[in-house]
Every structure is written in C-alpha cells, then in structure tokens.
Amino acid sequence: MHRKLRMGMVGGGKDAFIGAIHRIAAQMDGLIEVTSGALSIHEDVARLSGEMLFLSPDRTYLNFEEMMEKESKLPSDKKIDFVTIVTPNFAHFAPAMLALDKGFHVVIEKPIAFTLDEARQLKKKVNETGLILCLTHTYSGYPMVKQAKQMIKNNALGKIRKIWVEYPQGWLSKLTEREGNVQAAWRTDPKRSGKSGCMGDIGTHAAHLAEYISGLKITKICADLNIVVEGRSLDDDGNVLLKFDNGAAGVLMASQVAAGEENALRIRIYGEKGGMEWRQEEPNSLILRWLDQPTQIFRAGVGYKEPLSSFATHNLRTPGGHPEGYLEAFGNIYRNFAQTLSARIDGTQPSAESLDFPGVEDGIRGMAFIDGVVASSLTKDKWYDHQVEM
Numbered sequence: 001m002h003r004k005l006r007m008g009m010v011g012g013g014k015d016a017f018i019g020a021i022h023r024i025a026a027q028m029d030g031l032i033e034v035t036s037g038a039l040s041i042h043e044d045v046a047r048l049s050g051e052m053l054f055l056s057p058d059r060t061y062l063n064f065e066e067m068m069e070k071e072s073k074l075p076s077d078k079k080i081d082f083v084t085i086v087t088p089n090f091a092h093f094a095p096a097m098l099a100l101d102k103g104f105h106v107v108i109e110k111p112i113a114f115t116l117d118e119a120r121q122l123k124k125k126v127n128e129t130g131l132i133l134c135l136t137h138t139y140s141g142y143p144m145v146k147q148a149k150q151m152i153k154n155n156a157l158g159k160i161r162k163i164w165v166e167y168p169q170g171w172l173s174k175l176t177e178r179e180g181n182v183q184a185a186w187r188t189d190p191k192r193s194g195k196s197g198c199m200g201d202i203g204t205h206a207a208h209l210a211e212y213i214s215g216l217k218i219t220k221i222c223a224d225l226n227i228v229v230e231g232r233s234l235d236d237d238g239n240v241l242l243k244f245d246n247g248a249a250g251v252l253m254a255s256q257v258a259a260g261e262e263n264a265l266r267i268r269i270y271g272e273k274g275g276m277e278w279r280q281e282e283p284n285s286l287i288l289r290w291l292d293q294p295t296q297i298f299r300a301g302v303g304y305k306e307p308l309s310s311f312a313t314h315n316l317r318t319p320g321g322h323p324e325g326y327l328e329a330f331g332n333i334y335r336n337f338a339q340t341l342s343a344r345i346d347g348t349q350p351s352a353e354s355l356d357f358p359g360v361e362d363g364i365r366g367m368a369f370i371d372g373v374v375a376s377s378l379t380k381d382k383w384y385d386h387q388v389e390m
Contacts, residue, residue: 005081005082007082010039014040024330028335036067064094064098083105089186097125100126100131108134112366112367119364136358148276148278150309150312163269168254187201225377275289283325365388372384
C-alpha cells in the first residue's frame with residue numbers, strides 16, 4: 001500500500017468518549033486517515049464535529065444512510081475503504097449492514113449488535129460479501145495478553161483446569177444516569193443498551209478475555225444478576241459460574257457498583273503445571289506461578305534468553321519501562337486490521353500476527369453470553385446450556 005486507508009465514522013462526534021478513542025487508535029500508526037463521517041444525529045453537532053476534525057463539508061453527512069450512499073458513488077481513489085461504528089448498542093446493526101451492502105469493510109465497537117439474531121445476520125452478510133469485520137474487544141490488543149495466549153497454546157501450563165476473571169468498576173455506585181451522566185444514561189437504558197447492563201457492558205469483555213487467552217469455549221453458565229442501586233432498570237452487578245469445553249471450571253465476576261474501583265479487569269488461569277495472572281491496570285506484567293519452580297514475571301518491552309512470542313512483540317511499541325496502556329491496545333487492534341485490509345487490497349497474504357484481531361464470531365459469542373447469563377439468572381435451574389450456533 002502506498003497510501004493511507006480511508007475511514008468513515010458513524011457516531012463519535014463532539015464530546016463522545018469512545019469516538020475520540022477510536023480516532024486516536026486508528027491514526028496511531030499513520031496507516032489510516034478519517035475522511036468522512038456521520039458523527040451525530042443532531043445536525044448542528046454533526047457539522048461542528050466535522051469542522052473540528054477538519055473534514056470537508058461535503059463529506060460531513062447528517063445520517064449514515066446518506067454517507068454510505070454518497071461514499072459508495074465516489075471514485076475508487078476517493079471513497080472510504082471502511083466504516084467505523086461507535087454509536088450506542090441499539091444503533092450498531094443498521095449502519096453495519098448497510099456498510100457491508102455498499103462494499104465497505106467494518107470496524108464496530110463492542111457489542112457487535114443489539115441482539116443475537118442481529119449478530120448472526122451480520123455474520124451471514126460478512127460471509128456473503130467476503131468483507132472484513134473487526135470488533136474492538138480492546139483488551140485482546142495488549143502485548144502480554146497475546147503472550148499469555150501463545151504460552152497456553154504452546155501447552156506451557158498443561159491442561160487448563162481453572163479460570164478466574166473479574167471486572168469490577170465503581171462508577172455506577174450512584175444513580176448517575178438521572179444526574180446528567182450521558183454515558184450512564186444510555187448504558188442503563190434497556191431500549192438503547194439491551195437486555196443486560198453490567199454483564200452486557202463489561203462482563204462480555206471478561207468472558208471474551210477468558211476465551212481468547214485460554215483458547216477454550218464457554219459451554220455452561222450459572223448466573224446471578226443483581227440490580228443493587230435502587231431505581232435502576234438493568235443489572236449493575238453479577239456473578240457467573242462457568243464450564244469450558246475441556247472440562248475446566250471458571251468464575252466470572254463483573255460489577256459496576258464496586259465503589260472505588262476504576263477498571264480493575266483481572267484474569268487468572270491455572271493448569272496442571274502452573275498458573276498465570278494478568279491485570280489491566282498493570283498491563284506490562286504477566287505473572288507466572290509454577291508448581292515446581294519460583295514465580296516469574298514477564299515484562300513487555302524486555303528481551304529474554306527465550307524471547308517473547310512474535311504475537312507479543314508484534315504488538316509492542318516502546319522499550320521496557322515505558323508503560324503501554326489502553327490506547328496502545330486499541331491501536332494494536334486497528335493496526336492489525338489495517339495491515340490485514342492493506343494486504344487484501346494489495347493481493348498479498350497478511351501475517352498470522354496481523355490477522356489476530358476479534359471478528360464477527362467473537363461478536364456472536366458475546367451476544368450469546370449476554371443471552372445466556374440473563375436466561376440463567378431468570379431460571380430456577382442451576383446450569384444453563386451455552387451451545388452457540390453460528
């Protein structure tokens with residue numbers, strides 16, 4: 001590729017938190033430029049947001065339908081290559097389907113859709129078109145997460161027996177959705193967020209991380225969802241027992257009423273030979289605990305006698321001692337997607353490391369997880385079968 005990939009954005013206008021994160025991540029490596037957008041459903045916000053991003057007025061659109069239609073008719077050296085969708089959950093499906101219909105690849109903020117049926121429809125459309133869909137499960141972009149995945153894949157821990165994953169936050173400890181907090185308002189609204197609050201928002205991140213690192217699939221769920229803050233419409237706390245397809249047992253906890261916590265995502269995985277631990281708030285370290293030898297700490301950016309895996313080093317950006325965090329992990333997902341798409345355009349084969357980003361199947365499993373924990377929490381049965389049909 002002798003040019004940058006051209007990106008159009010749906011949502012993410014002025015003052016939108018996740019839209020700015022996506023733009024920073026997309027442009028971190030100089031492989032992508034934002035050239036058009038339908039940035040808000042409000043005309044004045046859409047226009048002002050386009051001006052702030054220095055978009056051409058004729059490529060600042062007032063709705064995603066107009067953007068897809070007009071962009072699809074531009075010459076090949078002008079039109080966008082892909083669309084990034086950063087709207088609230090209920091508004092993911094329609095722009096994603098239309099983008100694929102118009103021949104655009106898609107990057108979509110998690111969750112992939114509003115319902116499991118919509119997610120499956122997107123998979124069918126992706127299969128029909130042959131286009132690429134990238135889902136931004138951010139935490140899979142951290143170098144030491146990728147190191148952990150490769151070590152388990154190479155049987156470093158032996159057969160996996162136990163997985164603990166937790167994601168406590170404290171930002172919804174009060175009824176802030178009624179105090180002007182826009183982010184809280186849509187995330188706690190069933191009409192915009194979906195059938196689950198906390199589990200749909202951050203529990204899915206924990207479930208994805210458990211499956212991504214371990215290489216295993218969740219097959220059974222026993223869930224208890226809670227609404228702790230009086231007056232809230234969706235769960236803000238939950239605990240889930242898990243069974244995996246190799247027989248391993250798991251525990252998943254997610255809470256947005258853990259007062260004082262920030263984004264304390266943590267995972268521990270234990271096998272026959274030892275265990276490993278990774279924490280999102282200390283992302284450069286991977287702790288390894290062995291049955292018959294001292295504890296080790298692998299650090300991102302540091303060379304070892306036995307080097308880190310190519311999947312970890314491919315996603316490293318700075319020397320040891322310089323923290324790489326949330327933005328860099330997000331940037332890694334965009335870079336891998338961009339390298340894969342650029343190879344597609346050039347007619348070449350992307351590397352295995354570049355192909356390592358979440359896609360539509362991860363999106364389906366995320367929506368199935370939401371359905372599963374809600375169904376399990378409502379039933380009197382102990383276990384809910386979690387067989388996911390693609």
